[in-house]
Amino acid sequence: MAGSKPHTLQVTCANCGLQRICFPRGLTQQEIVRLDAILQSQPVVGKGEAVFKQGEAARAIFALKSGVVKLCRYDRAGNEIIHTFYLPGDVIGLEALDQPVYQYDAIALDRCNLCRVEVADLDRLAQQMPNLNRQVLQMMRRELELERAHFENVSSRSADQRLAHFVWHIAERFRDRGYAMDTFQLPILHRDIATHLGLTPETVSRILRKFHQQGILTWQRKQVTLHDPCAVRELAGIEAPHASGEGEVCPVCQAHVG
Amino acid sequence: MAGSKPHTLQVTCANCGLQRICFPRGLTQQEIVRLDAILQSQPVVGKGEAVFKQGEAARAIFALKSGVVKLCRYDRAGNEIIHTFYLPGDVIGLEALDQPVYQYDAIALDRCNLCRVEVADLDRLAQQMPNLNRQVLQMMRRELELERAHFENVSSRSADQRLAHFVWHIAERFRDRGYAMDTFQLPILHRDIATHLGLTPETVSRILRKFHQQGILTWQRKQVTLHDPCAVRELAGIEAPHASGEGEVCPVCQAHVG
DNA sequence: ACGCAAACTTGACCTTGATCAAGTCATTCC
DNA sequence: GGAATGACTTGATCAAGGTCAAGTTTGCGT
Numbered sequence: 001m002a003g004s005k006p007h008t009l010q011v012t013c014a015n016c017g018l019q020r021i022c023f024p025r026g027l028t029q030q031e032i033v034r035l036d037a038i039l040q041s042q043p044v045v046g047k048g049e050a051v052f053k054q055g056e057a058a059r060a061i062f063a064l065k066s067g068v069v070k071l072c073r074y075d076r077a078g079n080e081i082i083h084t085f086y087l088p089g090d091v092i093g094l095e096a097l098d099q100p101v102y103q104y105d106a107i108a109l110d111r112c113n114l115c116r117v118e119v120a121d122l123d124r125l126a127q128q129m130p131n132l133n134r135q136v137l138q139m140m141r142r143e144l145e146l147e148r149a150h151f152e153n154v155s156s157r158s159a160d161q162r163l164a165h166f167v168w169h170i171a172e173r174f175r176d177r178g179y180a181m182d183t184f185q186l187p188i189l190h191r192d193i194a195t196h197l198g199l200t201p202e203t204v205s206r207i208l209r210k211f212h213q214q215g216i217l218t219w220q221r222k223q224v225t226l227h228d229p230c231a232v233r234e235l236a237g238i239e240a241p242h243a244s245g246e247g248e249v250c251p252v253c254q255a256h257v258g
Numbered sequence: 259m260a261g262s263k264p265h266t267l268q269v270t271c272a273n274c275g276l277q278r279i280c281f282p283r284g285l286t287q288q289e290i291v292r293l294d295a296i297l298q299s300q301p302v303v304g305k306g307e308a309v310f311k312q313g314e315a316a317r318a319i320f321a322l323k324s325g326v327v328k329l330c331r332y333d334r335a336g337n338e339i340i341h342t343f344y345l346p347g348d349v350i351g352l353e354a355l356d357q358p359v360y361q362y363d364a365i366a367l368d369r370c371n372l373c374r375v376e377v378a379d380l381d382r383l384a385q386q387m388p389n390l391n392r393q394v395l396q397m398m399r400r401e402l403e404l405e406r407a408h409f410e411n412v413s414s415r416s417a418d419q420r421l422a423h424f425v426w427h428i429a430e431r432f433r434d435r436g437y438a439m440d441t442f443q444l445p446i447l448h449r450d451i452a453t454h455l456g457l458t459p460e461t462v463s464r465i466l467r468k469f470h471q472q473g474i475l476t477w478q479r480k481q482v483t484l485h486d487p488c489a490v491r492e493l494a495g496i497e498a499p500h501a502s503g504e505g506e507v508c509p510v511c512q513a514h515v516g
Numbered sequence: 517a518c519g520c521a522a523a524c525t526t527g528a529c530c531t532t533g534a535t536c537a538a539g540t541c542a543t544t545c546c
Numbered sequence: 547g548g549a550a551t552g553a554c555t556t557g558a559t560c561a562a563g564g565t566c567a568a569g570t571t572t573g574c575g576t
Contacts, residue, residue: 073410073564076495098392098399126391133384133391134356137398141356144402151409152331152339155456159563190524191341198413199562205525237334417533448554461533463555479542 012036013115022089026138031129038125041116051106051114053091058096060116064088067112068187072195078151084146085109085188087173094140097122110187112166142167154198157237161195163207164235166216171226182226187220262466270294273375274323284396289387296383299374309350309364309372316354318374322346325370326445330360330453341405343367343446345431352398357382368445412456415495420455421465422493425475429484440484444477 013019013036014029017186025033042065047050051062051069071088083104092106096119126132154163176183194204211217217232218225226232233240270292271277272287283294291409299452300323303309309327311319328342328429341362350364354377384390410424433439452462469475475490476483 067548075414076497079414080414083406083409095399095402098396103403127388130385133395137391137395138356140395140398140402141353144353144398144405145407147402147405148341151341151405151412152333154409154413155339156333156337201524202526202565203563204485208524214469239334457553458534460535460556464533467555 013039016065024089026135027129027131030074035078035125035132038121039115039117043116045108045112045114047108049108051108051112052102053105056102058093058102058119060118061094061096061122062092062106063115063117064090064092064244065113065115068109070107070188070192070196071110072107073104079193082192084143084150085170085192087170087177089177091139094136094143097136099197109189109192120179133257159197159199159203160207160210161235161237162199163193163211164232165237166193166197166215166222167172167219167226168229168232168236168238170224171229171232172173184224184227186224187222190219224226228242271297275433282391285387285389289389292387293383293390296379297373301374303366303372303373304371305366305368307366307368310360311363312360314360314376314512316351316357316360316378319354319380320350320353320364320375321373322348322350323371323373326367326447327370328365328367328450328454329360330365331391334442338453340450340510342401343428343450343454344406345428345435349397349429349433352394352401355394367447367450375471415453416459418465418468419493421451421459421462421469422490424451424455425439425477425482425484426487426490426494428482430489433470440487442482443480445480448477 013032064086066088070082071084072082171181174184190204191201194201216228271290281347294437324346328340329342330340429439448462449459474486
């Protein structure tokens with residue numbers, strides 16, 4: 001993707017590298033072309049800026065092409081609550097299809113490139129493409145599933161397990177997107193992780209130090225490295241999948257075993 | 259509803275008392291009649307039995323007419339995690355529209371009456387009724403919203419606050435269904451509450467005793483009474499809504515003020 | 517390059533709520 | 547109705563993680 005002439009690169013849904021993980025999943029090629037036609041706006045949002053804010057008129061949904069976005073809200077005491085971090089390929093603000101205003105803040109954690117899709121356009125399109133409704137429903141269901149998985153993580157586990165689970169989950173998402181799962185850049189503050197997991201920054205710091213000393217994983221600056229992915233998975237309380245075939249390569253962490 | 263001849267009472271969507279809070283919300287009267295035609299099956303599930311179980315083929319969604327149902331799952335160590343309690347008027351198992359098998363157990367906490375709607379029928383119906391898709395999406399979004407609200411409650415609050423918030427939330431749902439919000443029957447074990455809130459039964463017991471001593475609320479057997487609803491709301495960390503008009507009646511808890 | 521602000525680390529201490537154990541009370545099943 | 551089972555209560559103890567305070571490091575703006 002990083003061609004020598006990035007300024008001439010025209011990315012559309014039909015040739016976008018995110019096609020499989022972005023919202024046209026399950027649509028025909030023809031349908032994708034049609035969807036592409038309504039994707040005129042491709043906003044760029046700077047670090048710390050909002051893609052949308054709570055209370056704003058909800059007129060569009062967004063596909064994240066690059067960067068990381070947090071979805072958050074504030075309680076009465078002003079404390080932030082972070083529900084999700086979105087990675088490239090994720091769709092943000094689905095609730096707009098169903099509500100007059102956004103219910104959460106979506107904040108860019110670094111410079112983000114997005115596709116903006118007007119709800120009105122999508123509604124019109126949905127009348128011609130029955131598949132799209134199913135897609136939207138599926139995305140919403142996935143979002144619910146993610147939130148529940150996150151709740152299961154935070155509701156009844158130790159701080160160590162929560163953090164391991166979080167890192168593992170992120171690593172899996174990178175893997176699913178075709179990137180390395182054992183080392184990646186993650187522009188998320190430790191403070192935000194702490195908030196997301198219902199912990200304090202101090203606790204996160206201490207646990208990361210411990211993990212580092214144990215040789216399990218390192219998270220310094222924005223660089224995350226899983227030195228022992230299977231240990232992370234184990235700590236996260238996630239089952240190892242059955243070995244497929246020979247057992248040459250660990251099917252989970254892609255590390256060579258045996 | 260408790261007529262003298264209950265065995266002759268035929269409840270359909272068109273004349274069901276739950277109409278407003280059940281899934282036909284926003285449909286025309288004509289559409290409701292059509293929907294009603296596919297609601298042949300009205301199962302009864304006994305206390306402790308499953309409406310559906312994780313892994314089962316997901317062929318239907320359900321509307322709960324009476325009783326309470328918990329939606330839960332088990333972690334690797336066998337610990338139960340309870341995501342939601344469904345009250346009469348709620349729709350259960352929406353994920354069936356989108357998935358081959360159920361992802362959670364739905365367990366009746368007392369004797370439950372339900373409506374069963376086959377996914378296949380609903381899919382067929384949706385082609386004739388564009389409104390239905392919107393309804394379904396809205397229900398899914400509400401479910402997501404509820405899960406997020408629950409997460410916010412559990413992720414960063416004290417045990418007292420969690421419990422107060424839970425009780426307040428249930429009370430509101432009773433109020434929204436036209437029942438008294440300050441006293442109601444709730445067939446939920448304290449142990450299940452504890453699980454739901456990420457606490458232990460001992461802690462729940464101790465907090466309930468404290469609330470009782472403080473004259474805030476009582477929860478004995480299945481009977482819940484909010485002696486000071488506004489105190490509960492306050493503890494739950496929920497804003498009092500603006501007084502509408504005179505301030506004769508507290509708009510939140512319907513208690514007389516001033 | 518410098519300086520400031522924000523992020524992160526580290527240590528000492530303390531609070532909340534979990535754990536363990538032993539009881540009482542309800543409900544169900546003969 | 548009486549035993550058995552499971553739900554709930556109560557108390558004593560303990561540990562995980564929060565809080566507070568004082569650092570160090572990083573990154574950014576000038």
